[in-house]
Amino acid sequence: MKAMDVALICKALGDANRLEIVQILSDGEKCGCKLLEKFEITQPTLSHHMKFLVECNLVKDRREGKRHYYSLNCDTLKDYKAFIDSLTCVKCCDRKERGCS
Numbered sequence: 001m002k003a004m005d006v007a008l009i010c011k012a013l014g015d016a017n018r019l020e021i022v023q024i025l026s027d028g029e030k031c032g033c034k035l036l037e038k039f040e041i042t043q044p045t046l047s048h049h050m051k052f053l054v055e056c057n058l059v060k061d062r063r064e065g066k067r068h069y070y071s072l073n074c075d076t077l078k079d080y081k082a083f084i085d086s087l088t089c090v091k092c093c094d095r096k097e098r099g100c101s
Helices: 003-013 016-025 032-037 043-055 074-086 092-097
Strands: 059-064 067-072
Touching: 003 016, 003 043, 003 074, 016 043, 016 059, 016 067, 032 043, 032 067, 043 059, 043 067
Parallel strands: none
Antiparallel strands: 059 067
């Protein structure tokens, strides 16, 4: 996963509403109207959040008539999770043992 892709996902998940939307979608596809019921925001605000999540490829959308349905993009989520799992934390004492100050 490219650094720019990771940065966009981090930015998307940095908003509490978008993070909650991703959590809600983790148990399956939802209609935008069902998502809207869970928040105290307007429809245009929800559309803004969904556009952000779709553009960073974390969420897929499909249209059925006048309704939009959203689901997580599992491939992107798996790649992002793999990136996070690849991060490690080196302790100060570990650095000193390797000759770092």
